[in-house]
Amino acid sequence: MTAHFATSSDGTGIAFERFGDGPPVVLVGGALSVRGAGVPLAEELAGLGLSAVVYDRRGRGDSGDTEPYAPAREAEDLAAVVAAVRREEDGGQAYAFGMSSGGLVVLEGAARGASLSRIVLFEPPFTGAAGQPQDPARVARLAELVGRGERGEAVSHFLAEIIGLPPQAVEGARRSPAWEDMKKIAHTLCYDTALLGDATLPDETLAAVRVPALVLSSDESTPVLQEASRATAEALPHAEYRSLPGAFHQVPPEDLAPVVRDFLTA
Template sequence: MEIVTSADGTPIATRTIGAGPTVVIVGGALSTARDAGALAQAFADAGLRAVTYDRRARGDSGDATVADPSREAEDLAAVISASGSDAAVVGHSSGAVLALYAAGEGVSMTRLFLSEPPFRFGVDDPASDLADRLQALVDDGRPGDAVVLFQREGVGLPDAFIEQFRASPAFEQVAPLGRSTVYDTLVTKRVSTPTAAMLRVRMSVTILRGSETMPILVAAASRLAAAMPDAEFVEVPESIGHRMDPEATARVVADRLI
């Protein structure tokens, strides 16, 4: 593990594996760099140098007093800069939203891969005060309840699934990430509809979608592809249930970088 210092002084923990063209992986909601381990290994096996990192308020990374998506764009810029001047970015879910937002803000990257970004294009957006209510739960020492609220209102998961997950051992590992839900809510709220700057980024863009995923993500990928006519759309049949298949995704990325 290595520590990169972001623009505001926040420490960001990174991990690197493999050799070849550099790919920075940006994870989605309620995930850490460790969750991207299998994907990073598949990239390394395919001849790539994979960099994973804990987004702020997660894992071994730090945080700021006030949550702001702009800080996360600066974090990604710092990770890319520390990994070398030429790096592609693979973002998944809210990590894909963040990656395209960062590119629109001028963060330098050679190529962009967007896996199932949950852009809503202003349709059925979560309540405008969701981030405030999530922060209030965190401030009250209830990060697990913030996770549950985020899953219910931010993601739209059914209560039966949430309760089953809450009763599982996995919930104890995810509960400490409650503060990170504030960041995911804020970035997806800020760019529910991609900005003009995001839609006209200069690097090549590949939009990835699994064959079996949530309807909202199918719609989002289609609308984003239509809004970015120069972008490439690739369906990855092996990616199921809003999870990136490591080997299949590595093949798509490596074919375009090596």
């Protein structure tokens, strides 16, 4: 499918694709993902009467990248995509779904006034809310590796030392067909760590989110991620929390889509 482009406030072109016809829900991917990662969920949502939009976050895929980076720029990117896909025939309604660190973008966008009616977050990684704040030394090491152009080492460091995957999982990632694509966007891992900060709950941002929110987690994710999701829901002014059957940090799109659709269209 041919990509369309929205222009963010700083002039950066943001590539997006749209699936289906109906009120739009913009899907925001997590770390090390491009828009293609959201297509399975987008297709499921399109089959349920929504118009699902996937996009490349800045610095990834077909989107541009303008320095210097700041979390506010990603909120502006989301707002630009929302503005490009909202339609009068849908009553101006638009929604957003954020996967992992993509949920941080959704929160920033909603807090800063993006025209969203409802939002869904899947396991926003505020691990500090569960007693595991982000280690600044590990973040600094990531930036050092990226700065030296050691992309493979940067991805491995992120997976092992920041995400906390076991050695066999990191080795599996290095041997996977997706490894070269992950290396291409290794520099955006610094964007994700900047979004997350120290991984504690951003109280001012959460308090500024006035729209209804659903925070989801998988029952097979780590207790830390589940607790972070629950704490996020409790801190938002108008939110509910649900745990769904799934695997680590994921729920099958065919099971996730009906839950997302039912909440967004309630």
